[in-house]
Amino acid sequence: MEALAYEVDCWQDFADVIAAGIGRVLLYGPPGTGKTYAALHAGTSTAFAERLICTEDLTAGEITGTWMPGREGVFSWREGPAIRAWRGADGSGARLVLDEVDRASGDALATLLAVTDSRESARWRHPETLEWVRPGPNFSVVMTSNIEELDDLPSSLLDRFAVRIRVDRPHSGALSQLSVDLREAARRGSVGPSDRRVSLRSFYAYDELRTLYGANRAARLVFGDNADAVLDALRVGALA
Ligand SMILES: Nc1ncnc2c1ncn2[C@@H]1O[C@H](COP(=O)(O)OP(=O)(O)OP(=O)(O)O)[C@@H](O)[C@H]1O
Ligand SMILES: [Mg+2]
Structure with missing residues (x-):
């Protein structure tokens, strides 16, 4: 029988x-732990990743594409990051990273639901060529968010993401960017209670x-x- 006792490491899980x-996949938890970096890099060595940062003002056009005025008033279609990721470099699909996904609402949220739908259901009609586009077989989406509770995301979006990983520690690659004497303090401090948390980015600047x-x-x-x-904590850490 498989052993049940094993150390859970969110980054190993991812x-x-x-x-x-x-x-x-959804990665959620405290800021500055390496979620976006991992979402952009993990398993994407042969393809390019598209990134979309969600805000309250995000429009559907910024996700799938928009008409842009060109010379002599002629409009042409500029494809958005989601459709570019559906296609990837060669039509096989690439990674789409959706950052701060809890902030999307309205039309943008509806468009994200369509874009992240299963491969069998998802399709989108190119408004210029009228071709039907479908996500390539290697299309993948990693969403990131600073929410503490999964309930803070719309259930329709959550339902598309069966694997949700709570990131509770900084990535070792992110810590290794720091001088050795700061790593342990940064590891502990960057994921503590939110009112006492010190972001990894602050340690980088320090x-x-x-x-x-x-x-x-x-x-x-x-x-x-x-x-x-913070200096006291660093001194104690150095003595420990
Ligand atoms: N594996 C890694 N190797 C090197 N640097 C990293 C790694 N992971 C993260 N970093 C660096 O750490 C910083 C924070 O990483 P990132 O932006 O991915 O965090 P995040 O969890 O997405 O934060 P937020 O929730 O605020 O968006 C960045 O400067 C990033 O370049
Ligand atoms: Mg991020």
């Missing part, structure tokens, strides 16, 4: 799911600034009123 060819201006000034510039607390 790698395994992508390796198994699962084409719809790491760069301290080489120029020393630890105290760098901490004040980056961490503001929390500078002393």
Whole structure:
């Protein structure tokens, strides 16, 4: 019988799911842990990835495409990132990364539902050539979000994403960009309770600034009123 006790590592889960060819994955959790980076890079070595950042103002045209005015007032169709990802470089499909997906609403949300539908159901008519376009076999979507609870996403969208991975730690590749003495503090600090969380991006800035201006000034510039607390934590970490 398969052992039930194993260490759950969200990044290993993500790698395994992508390796198994699962084409719809949601990564959610605290900011700055490497979700977008992993979504763009994991399993996409041979294809290019398209990225779409969702906002309240996102329009359907920014997803599937829009008419653009050209010379002498002639309009031509500019294909959007979702359809480009359906096609990929050679028609076989590529990765679509949908960042901050909880912010999409209205028309944009309806379009995202159509774009992320199963391969069998999804199709879109090119308004210029009138050809029917379908997602290529290698089309995949990774959505990212900072939501804490899955209920904060529309259930219709969630339903298309059977694998949802809560990211509860920074990616080791992201930590390795930091000086060695900061890694442990950044690992713990970047996923703690939200009111005490210190983003990995802040540690990156601190790491760069301290080489120029020393630890105290760098901490004040980056961490503001929390500078002393962060420096104390770093000292304790260094002694531990
Ligand atoms: N595997 C990695 N190797 C190198 N750098 C990384 C890696 N993962 C993340 N980073 C770096 O860490 C920073 C944060 O990563 P990313 O933007 O992917 O986080 P995120 O979880 O998507 O954050 P948010 O939720 O705020 O969008 C970026 O500067 C990114 O380049
Ligand atoms: Mg992101």
